[in-house]
Amino acid sequence: MRKSRKLWRKIVVALATSGLVAMATTTEAPVTQAQTSSAQGAFAMSYLYFGAPNSYTSQVDKSGQTLDVVSPSYFHIQTDGSLQIDDSFQATFVTDMHQRGKRVVPFLSNDFDQVLGEKAIVNRETLVNQIVQFITTNQLDGINMDIENVGAEYRDQYTDLVKMLRAKLPSSAEVSVAVAANPTGATTSWIALYDYTALAAVSDYLMVMAYDESYPGDTTPGPVASLPFVEKSIQYAIKMAPADKIVLGLPFYGRYWNQDPAANGAGISSQMIKNLLDTYKGTVRYDAASQSPVATFSISATDAATSAYGNKLGPGDYTVWYENEQSLKEKLKLVSKYHLKGTGSWSLNQETSDTWDYYSLWSDGFYFTDVQKHWAQDDVLAAANLGWMLGVAADRFAPDAALTRAEAATIIVRALGLTGEAAAGSASFRDVPATHWAWQSIRLAKLSGLIQGISDDRFAPDQIITREQMSVLLSRALGLTSQAGGGAAAQVFADVPAGSWSAGAIAAMSSNGLVDGYANGTFRPSASLTRGEMAALLSRAQPLLAK
Known part of the structure; x- marks a missing residue:
């Protein structure tokens, strides 16, 4: 993820007091069993990055019971490679999540800064000790490593860093690694920093960042995560590591292009895309080859000013590649198809509110369109998983x-x-x-x-x-x-x-x-x-x- 800066579900409606009226008698056909990852359902985690820290709990609550792990942006790297704690850390949030039965696993980011990433890897023993101490002291549930844009020559040293974390943290603490998608099996550039096989052996799972197929500065408009790109990324991953240690990373954002070259591939949340399409009467087509929606809209000089992540959206014609319910469902199906551990997402507070109406159903391999938003959805999913x-x-x-x-x-x-x-x-x-x-x-x-x-x-x-x-x-x-x-x-x-x-x-x-x-x-x-x-x-x- 490219960044610009630092078991059973609760019954929602009681059985006999739901007030629902039973439908007329129907003759049932033989039941059809869908694939599923496990009796408990597929694992799900998401990153927390946007919004005020005091909004984090409400962000998570919008996802209902879907998420097992939340990963806030608490850890960064100082110029000497040592640990920097972000001022977004709040002990009350950790308590809130534990009360909800969710684990809090902050991620360590070098903010896509090559020099900082190299410093962290070289000075890994000091960094590891600092991470372990903070996690232990603050009752956190582990660490998600997210060092990016560091050359492949640091590959073995990075694996050693993760190995040291696993050795020094309690076995109950999670050690996971965000790894770049590698659909072509690249062996050079920063994409090759990640030794999938070795990293999987010393971590709980690899969070495959199967997005940014198009990226900031890309001059050609295109999908953030086309289905072929995502599927090839999974196929490479499961050749290198066990499928039950692979978590599929999904994007809750899109990228836009207009006449301004500085805007090429700039990021924009799925929430904002929906709002812009409503405001400017945009149109959407679904690209069959990539299984991705493409939106177009125009902003005139007389329209009220708007912005996305601090970037002003000036007058002009816009093309936006992004994700919607149809495209996300196709990606979620890959979890059961390849028997993956589950999904991760970048990031909370970017998704549209209806995302959670289908997310668990599709990631668990149950494609029941008539259960979305139904009062018994969580109970149906639990019974189906069992x-x-x-x-x-x-x-x-x-x-x-x-x-x-x-x-x-x-x-x-x-x-x-x-x-x-x-x-x-x-x-x-x-x-x-x-x-x-x-x-x-x-x-x-x-x-x-x-x-x-x-x-x-x-x-x-x-x-x-x-x-x-x-x-x-x-x-x-x-x-x-x-x-x-x-x-x-x-x-x-x-x-x-x-x-x-x-x-x-x-x-x-x-x-x-x-x-x-x-x-x-x-x-x-x-x-x-x-x-x-x-x-x-x-x-x-x-x-x-x-x-």
Whole structure:
């Protein structure tokens, strides 16, 4: 990144009090499984560089639960190669992030200054000791090394610097390295400073800066990170280092060109690009070859003055190459395609607000367009990452569709980890032939005593499951009783008579904090359960399922 200066998600909406109305019954097709990096989802980090330090917490909060690590601009290099602490450091920010379950890993930058970078590498022992002391004293979670624009002749010495950091920091502290993208396998210039293989061996991961394909001063307008450039950069990286140590760096900015040569390739945030397009009625085309959007707009001499990062945008015709939802989604897909550790981004406070509506879904390999901005998005993603609930198609989860009995049986079997082959003829239902997509799961659920048919020989796999039926099913699966909730009293619901067949299960679920009623004191036992509500219920039940 070229610079000019220095597990489970919280349920957002409660299951039974969401107020959502279940959609009509639908007939489900066999579920489609998307690729995913791990049960916990792909790793995500982002750099903090722009904005006032007291805005850092709010910047991170905009990303919701997406980020695991934030990397603020705390460390720079003095003229003698020693450590300089940026005045943006605030201990309260570290506390805020730890309370949110996020790690704070500041990055060390030479601000693209070759001489400073060389000094730091040569005087690495002093620098390393200073870094270790500051990290330890201030309860930081590690260091991200970001030395750039230093020649390849310093390659081995730079690796040694990182090796020293790994040796002197606690094993719990992160040591990561930002490395230049190298799509052509260059062996000269500063791009070759990074020995991917050796650096990966002594660090937690390499953050591949797969951007700046076009750069400041570039006379030819072009993409910041075309898809071919990014993919070739990944392919080189995974030849040199394990894929699970590669983090794909993504840009939250663009670059612009106009008639002023001094503006060639100047940086501009994605947020500002959106604002400029709205203000000046710009147009956007999507370049298929690079998988990048290209915007054009004009500023007239009579328009109000505006600026980007202190650079005045004067009158003229502008061309901007940048990233939008479509282009970022294509890059995020590469994480699961190449089984990478995850993503990094340069940098927070440059992205558009809708970025976080899809970021985790796409980086985890679940391309559910109907889940973006849905109240159950985090719960759907958690259930999908665990393999408990999958999509009804590669790009659709159907969160508001009613859950069927076949789906319910399959979900519970997956969540409990039940395996094995049901014997031929056992637990047979004439409406669930061996060709049915849920045949095996239904048999396992029946043999385990979790679910029954609606008669001796009929299961009704496409019939919707109700709230009371799921309460009975899940209470059986978890072995719950109304006394197992740590002393919590079960709610009394006006529409659940004490002697009804599901009353005991609903009481058990209620006392264990898994279900609630509605504001009017009812439970609505016969109401259908949606797939989104089921995902939220699994989030609540996960600690019990993990026992």
